Amino acid sequence: MFELIICSLVTILPDYLYRRYVQNKRFGKEITFYSVWYELRWGITGCLMLTISLITMIFYFHPSTTSATLFFRTVPILPEGSGRVAEVNIGFSAPVSKGDVIFRLDSSKQDAALETAKRKIAEVDAAMVSAESEVVKAEAQVQEATANLQQAKDELDVKSELQRRNPGIVPQRDIEKLQVMVNQRQAGVDAAAAVKQSASLRVSTLLPAEKASAEAALAQAQVDLDKTFVRAGVTGRVEQFALRTGDVVNPFMRPAGILIPEGAGQRVLQAGFGQIEAQVMKEGMVAEATCVSRPWVIIPMVVTTVQDYIAAGQFRGGEQLVEAQNITRPGTILVYLEPLYRGGLEGVTAGSSCIVNAYTSNHEEISAKETGTGRKIALHVVDGVGLVHALLLRIQALLLPIKTLVLTGH
Template sequence: MDLLIILTYVALAWAIFKIFKIPINKWTVPTAALGGVFIVSGLILLMNYNHPYTAQAQKAVISIPITPQVTGIVSEVTNKQNALIKKGDVLFKLDPTRYQARVSRLEADLVTAIHNTESMKGQLTEALANTQRVSAERDRLYKDYQRYLKGSQARVNPFSESDIDNARQNYLAQDAMVKSSVAEQSQIKSQLDSMVNGEQSQIVSLRAQLTEARYNLEQTVIRAPSDGYATQVLIRPGTYAAALPLRPVMVFIPEQKRQIIAQFRQNSLLRLESGDMAEVVFNALPGQVFTGKLTTILPVVPGGSYQAQGTLQSLTVVPGTDGVLALIELEPNAQVESLPDGIYAQVAVYSDHFSHVAVMRKVLLRMTSWMHYLYLDH
C-alpha cells in the first residue's frame, strides 16, 4: 500500500510538471523529489501509525473434528456433503453387532439376577421355616436327653448307658442341623441385604453396565452436533473408525457468526481499540469494500504461548515477528456470507486520531480492492 502512495505522488508530480509546463532542471527535479520524500514519508507515518492496515486477514471459521465415541467399521455415510445438515441428523454409522450383542447379554443377565433375587427371597422363607422346624425337633430331643439323664441319677436306673448315649447323640446331631440352617439363613439374608438405593447390589451393577452398553450402542450412530455442514467427507463404508482423540474421521463446520481475524504489527496496539471502525476488502470480491468494527483484541500472541513438555523451553520465535490478532465483525452481507470460509482479506482500522488522514487510507484500500481485478496475491 505504501507503494501506491509513492506512485500516486509520482503521477501527481508528473501531471503538475506537464500541466503547468514547469521546466525540468537541476532545481525543479530535486525539489520535487525531496518534497516527495518529506510529504510522502510524513503521510505514510501518520497514516500507518493512526490507521493500521494489514494484508494478513482471513474469514475465520471454527470447525469440529468428529471422532466416534466407540470403535468399529463404518457401515453407512451421509450423502449430504457440503450441504446444510440439521442438528441430530446422521453423519455416519458404525457396525453395531458387537455392541448390540453386549446389550442383549446384559439384558439377559439382568433378568436372571432379578429372578435369582426373587428365588433367594423364597429360599429365605423356606430357610426360616426349616430353622423353626429343626429347632423344635432339637428342643424335643433335648428334653428326651434331659429325661434320660435325670433317670440315670435315680436309685433304680430304668435306662441303660446305651439309651442315654443315643439320646445325647440325637440331640447333638439335631443341634448341628439347627446351626447349619441358621448359617444358610444368614447367608441368604446377607445376599439380600447387600442393597444400593433400595435395590440388590448385583442388579444395580448390571443395570449400570446395561446403561453403559446401551450408550455405546447409541454411539454407533454419529449425529451432527449442531446445524452446519460436513466438508471433505473422505470416509466410506468399510473404513475403520477408532475412538481416539488424535484420529478424527470427519470435519464438521457448525453454523456460526462469521468473523474476520486480522494480524496487525505489534506497534499497531498503540491505536487499536475495541469499537474502532474497520473496512475489509476480499481478493474474491474486487472493487468492493465492506464495513464493520473491531470487536476484540486477543490477549495473547500465538508464538508466545508455551506448554509443559517435561523439557526446558526457549524462545520459539524472534521477538516482534508474530503479530497481534484482532477480531473484526462485519455488517450482515449476503455476498460475504456466500464466500468460502477461510478466504483471505485485507483490513484497515480507523482510530479517532488524525481522522482527516483516514481519507487517504480509505482511498488506498479501495485502490487495493480495484487491483484485485489484476492479481490475487500480494
C-alpha cells in the same frame, strides 16, 4: 499517488507560481524539462519530504493490512474407536443438526456384549426367585428342627420328673440319651437357622450386588454400542464427506470427515497488522473492510480484541535451543474485528480474504481542556489524514474485481 498530488499543491505549485509571476520565468523558456530540477528544486524537495512524512503518518496512525481473513473452526468427525463403516447416512455435502447420526460402525461385537449382559441380568433374576424359595424352605426346616427340639425337651423333662419322684424307675442311661438327643436337636435348630440366614443374605445382599454388577455391565455394553453411532456434536454442515460403507476409520490416523459449525466465520474478522503498529492498535478503534467475496462493499468494523502475543515468537520445549535467526518472517499483531452493525458480514464467504483499514481517533483528547493548542492542531491533522486512507480503501474496493478477474487472468 494521492499523497504526492496533495503535497505538490502546497510545494511545487507555489514554487512554480513564484518563478512564473514573480521572477517572470516562463515554462519552455527559462523553465524547461532540463532545468526543472534547478528552477523548482525547493518545491520538489519539499514535496518529496512532505509526501514521505504524510505517507508515514497515514500508515502509522491509520494502519492497513491485506492479511485479513474470516477464519472459521472445523470439527473433525471421529469415532471413539476404530472400526469398519456399516452405514452412512449423509452424502458428500449435507446440513446436520446436533445429535444426527452421520454414520454407523459395525456393531456385531457390541451387540453380542449387550445381549450377554441382558442374559446375565435374567440369570440373576432367576437366581433371586430360587433364593427366595430357599429362604422359605430354610424357614420350614427351622420350624421342623424347633419342633423336634421341643419334643426331645418334653420327653427329657417327663422322665427327669419321674426319676425325681421315684428314683430308680427310669434308668439313668435313658435320661443321658435324652439329654444327648436334646443337644443334637438344638444343634439341628442352629444349623437350620444358619442355613436360613445364609439364604436371606443371598437374597438381600449377594444377588442384588450381582444384579447391580450385571446392570452396570449392561450400561457399559449399551455405551459401547452407542459409540458405534457417530453423531454430529454441533449443528452445522458436513463438507467433502467421502466416507463410504466398508471403509475403516481410526481416531488417530484416519478421520472420517469435517464438520463446519453453523455460523462459523460469520461473526469475527481476524487481521494481522505490522509489529510497528502495536502501540497504535487499541480496542474500540473504528475500522473498515472490503472482502474479495463481496466486492464493491465497505463494511464498517470495530476492533474488539488485540492479541498481546505474536505467534511467530512461540516455541515448544525440546532437545534443541531456539535460534532467533531461523525466524525468517516477522510476525504480526493479531486483531479481532466485529461488524459495527448487525448483519455486516452477511454475504461474505467464510475464509474470504479481506483488506482492512483501522483509524485512530483522538476526539476525546482533543476535547479535553488540558490539551494544548499545538497538540490539538497536530491531533486534528492526524485524524484528518485518515480520510486519505479511507479514500484509498474505496479505490481498492472499486478496482479489486478488475485486478482479480482481468489483470491476474483468473
